[in-house]
Amino acid sequence: MRAEPTTLLIDTVAWVLIEHGRILCARPRGKDVFYIPGGKREGAETDAQTLLREIDEELTVALSAHTLVHVGTYEARLPGPATGSVRMACYTAEYTGALEPSSEIDEIAWFSYLDRERVPPVDQLLFDDLLARGMLPARPGR
Structure with a gap:
């Protein structure tokens, strides 16, 4: 009898911060994807x-x-040749401090919906949902 292959599921949590029609994205050290x-x-x-831990670190x-609000949970295939999927539970929240990349992050950037193709598939689902709900405009400044 052959065993069924196990499918990898990466369980993540993400912070959705939208300002001026753009969403905050980060590029981890050593990676070329936001x-x-x-x-x-x-x-x-x-x-x-x-x-709270991850955002403090990054x-x-x-x-x-006490300001965390669930935006949605999204699941998509892993990018590239890997098999499996990523589940991402997304929340908005207020914050204190100055946004600065930490030692784990090379760069932060503000993406509009037009930058959707620059993020992984699970993040693209979030972009689409935010657009549909009117939280992220199709074009910044609109």
């Missing part, structure tokens, strides 16, 4: 615990836990 800031859960962390700001 992502919505956030990361993988460690152990039995909740979404909130994961998000962008040196503190999210206000």
Whole structure:
């Protein structure tokens, strides 16, 4: 009897910050792709615990836990030849501090919907949903 291959599922949590019709994205050190800031859960962390830790590590700001609002959860195939998928639970939240890339992040950028092709498939689903809900305009300044 042959065992079914296991499918990899990467469980992540992300912070959605939209300002002036653009969404915050980050490029991790050593990578050439931008992502919505956030990361993988460690152990039995909740979404909130994961998000607060990851954003502090990546962008040196503190999210206000009591302001977290679930935007949506998205799942898409892994980019490239890998098999499996990424699940990304997305939240908005207020923050304190100055947005600065940390030692884990090479660059932060503000993307419009027109930059959708520059992010991985799961992030593209978020962009599409935000557009459909009127949270991210098709063109900045509109």
